[in-house]
Amino acid sequence: MTRIARTDCKACPLRKLSVFRKFSSNEIEFVSTFKTGELSCDRGSTVLQEGAHSAHLYTVLKGWGFRHKLLEDGRRQILNYVLPGDLVGLQGSLTHEMHHSVEALTPMVFCVFERDRIDELFRNHPGLAYDLTWIAAREEGILDEHLLSVGRRSALERAAYLLAFLQIRARSVNAFNPSSDVIPVTQHHIADTLGLSTVHTNKTLRKLVKRGLILWRDRGCEVLDVEGLSAVAGWDVGHGGDRPFV
Amino acid sequence: MTRIARTDCKACPLRKLSVFRKFSSNEIEFVSTFKTGELSCDRGSTVLQEGAHSAHLYTVLKGWGFRHKLLEDGRRQILNYVLPGDLVGLQGSLTHEMHHSVEALTPMVFCVFERDRIDELFRNHPGLAYDLTWIAAREEGILDEHLLSVGRRSALERAAYLLAFLQIRARSVNAFNPSSDVIPVTQHHIADTLGLSTVHTNKTLRKLVKRGLILWRDRGCEVLDVEGLSAVAGWDVGHGGDRPFV
């Protein structure tokens, strides 16, 4: 893992995306000083560890990753995926201990912020403080939907929901690399997200392929028909709307 | 549903509980004016509706309830339970639409706050703003754990985890009524929380009864052995720690 400050917040490529709200110059100024550096890591590396006491807060600048928890005997549950613009480590920053781990699915780059200055953010930048709360509430909404999915949808519905969800999210933040729109996960990751075994996940994905909704590529999934998937899942995609980010 | 302002924030019975952090007089002053009234409702009534555009934010003062989501065909997933001190409707306040419903398990009383004044809270009371974020992050952590449970634990483990979780939470906020420590849910609620059928839930609960970990009472569950339950679940209860509330 290397750490070199590079991208200037004022010229942050994410800020241009239509999904994110506009910042005041005052806010950009603060964020610039709040950011202490960048962190890069390879595919497969664990960025944050369950149980760790992290002194930092991160925003994803590039790449894909996922949050997960483990049971004693090794069973793993993937909780959500992290994409450019997502904040990670907020929980650790507030409660001083991480209750989940974060691992990279592709090479990633993060902006690093000092936890100590969060107080300052809350005191002097109510707009940004509001954003943090908004982000946490949004994550909660996503988890609600995942829980509904894992608890009450069938295997086929779950898989369809997850892939539609990831496709839409990735599209909105330009997370695909230019050559191909491939969601960079293994079937094992999907299984651990849906609460299924890898074998059954494979059989389920084959059905989606047969229906012409997706293609399975080398280490990843290409979505051919998002509406088809959300129809299978019985999922109402809902609203986009401006979102904040730090 | 009636609405009569009664309990004074300065004398709020919840504030005395050891789980909550101390407020400055300044903060209590603001909360007093932020609160516009109280809302009471009966068992079974829906307090907040998925899809609604609520103008309010609530804190639970008394009683038990739960948050849930529905699929088109009626399948229901209970997401979490709400107890005294919990904030409900934050999501709706930030995104202007609720993505889940809230229903009462017992008669409940809420403090009602005006959504419009949240901006003021963020501008003038960074401590409270911080608390809101903290609360949202905590809910996220709980949902993570539930997702792990539903996705990766067996029926018996799930049931044990849920009951241990509820027992501990209820204890910490004195949510039991003086005569009996009964968690006021039906087996149907438990089933919809765990992602199981009611029939299988019943068979699973009988096993916990046979092991002497719980008793099933008239419309509710009495926990006899929290440690036993968390052991069955393979759940590390973890830290309490001061928590804020509004």
Added chain:
DNA sequence: CGCTTACTTGAGTCTGGTCAAACGGGGTGG
């Protein structure tokens, strides 16, 4: 070339779902 990782597929098993019936308590209308 051999090793590893990821995917695929089939066979047999088991957890948990569905259907069905019955019980018991509390409330209600006759």
Added chain:
DNA sequence: CCACCCCGTTTGACCAGACTCAAGTAAGCG
């Protein structure tokens, strides 16, 4: 007061979706 009904719980029989085990293929890499 009693009959009835409804709701929540309980249990049994049977079924199916998902799991485990196992073997085999294909691609990538040292």
